Amino acid sequence: MSDSIHQTIDVGFPEGETLLLRIRVGGCRLRVRPGGGDRWVTGTYHDPTGTLPCRVVEDGRTLEITQGLNITSWTGVFGGVPTLELTLGTARPYRLVLEGGASESTLDLGGLPLTDLEVRQGAGKYEIDFSAPNPVVMDELDIDGGAFGLELRNLANANFREMEVDGGASAYTFDFGGNLIRPAEVKLSTGVSTVTIAIPSSTAAKVEAETMLGTIDVGDGFTKREGAFWTAAAVAGGKPVLTIKANVALGALRLRQTTPTQALPTGNVG
Numbered sequence: 001m002s003d004s005i006h007q008t009i010d011v012g013f014p015e016g017e018t019l020l021l022r023i024r025v026g027g028c029r030l031r032v033r034p035g036g037g038d039r040w041v042t043g044t045y046h047d048p049t050g051t052l053p054c055r056v057v058e059d060g061r062t063l064e065i066t067q068g069l070n071i072t073s074w075t076g077v078f079g080g081v082p083t084l085e086l087t088l089g090t091a092r093p094y095r096l097v098l099e100g101g102a103s104e105s106t107l108d109l110g111g112l113p114l115t116d117l118e119v120r121q122g123a124g125k126y127e128i129d130f131s132a133p134n135p136v137v138m139d140e141l142d143i144d145g146g147a148f149g150l151e152l153r154n155l156a157n158a159n160f161r162e163m164e165v166d167g168g169a170s171a172y173t174f175d176f177g178g179n180l181i182r183p184a185e186v187k188l189s190t191g192v193s194t195v196t197i198a199i200p201s202s203t204a205a206k207v208e209a210e211t212m213l214g215t216i217d218v219g220d221g222f223t224k225r226e227g228a229f230w231t232a233a234a235v236a237g238g239k240p241v242l243t244i245k246a247n248v249a250l251g252a253l254r255l256r257q258t259t260p261t262q263a264l265p266t267g268n269v270g
């Protein structure tokens with residue numbers, strides 16, 4: 001058996017604007033949390049198999065943290081699963097790109113000054129929480145995935161202008177909890193999927209829902225108006241407005257209302 005790999009990561013913020021952080025992992029457990037201070041990224045990488053080293057490449061205003069994407073090298077539970085744990089800084093705004101293979105990722109991006117967020121995932125599972133508001137405007141939140149599970153929480157705290165999701169066959173949960181401080185538009189398109197959209201009762205939102213051969217399950221608290229499902233806050237003329245256009249080709253689309261302090265239960269909602 002190969003010797004295990006243990007690496008320490010410590011990178012400060014570079015000079016200049018328009019910074020980009022790209023994290024690319026294959027067979028791996030990825031854990032990300034917000035930090036502070038003048039360090040951009042700190043953390044550790046551990047691979048008990050000794051076959052998938054982590055590379056940290058600084059190129060001007062771009063930082064790439066990568067791990068082998070060939071999951072045939074992943075020996076599974078008997079050899080051990082590589083783990084990448086990172087703490088991201090808040091001193092400067094930056095763009096974040098996440099690319100994964102058969103990874104299991106848990107990220108708290110609360111309070112990070114993200115100007116854009118891209119998620120590219122082939123398989124595995126992603127759980128992303130915006131536990132605190134983004135202090136800068138996120139121009140776009142873009143998600144493109146295959147057969148992977150995705151759960152996003154407190155999306156209003158992401159402070160995005162536009163959000164686009166292009167998904168395949170899996171289960172998706174979009175919880176728009178948090179504080180919506182600007183108008184935001186969401187375009188969501190999936191294949192054979194179960195999609196749950198949860199919106200706080202205090203958020204003015206309009207959801208245009210379409211499905212080809214699937215079902216639409218609308219919970220309490222929504223009013224059908226002008227071809228869309230409106231929250232009570234939207235009916236009352238509240239602003240800003242969250243506009244969602246959701247298209248699920250096959251499967252189920254479920255709309256749920258939550259209270260402002262209520263978290264959507266993990267897993268399927270009845």
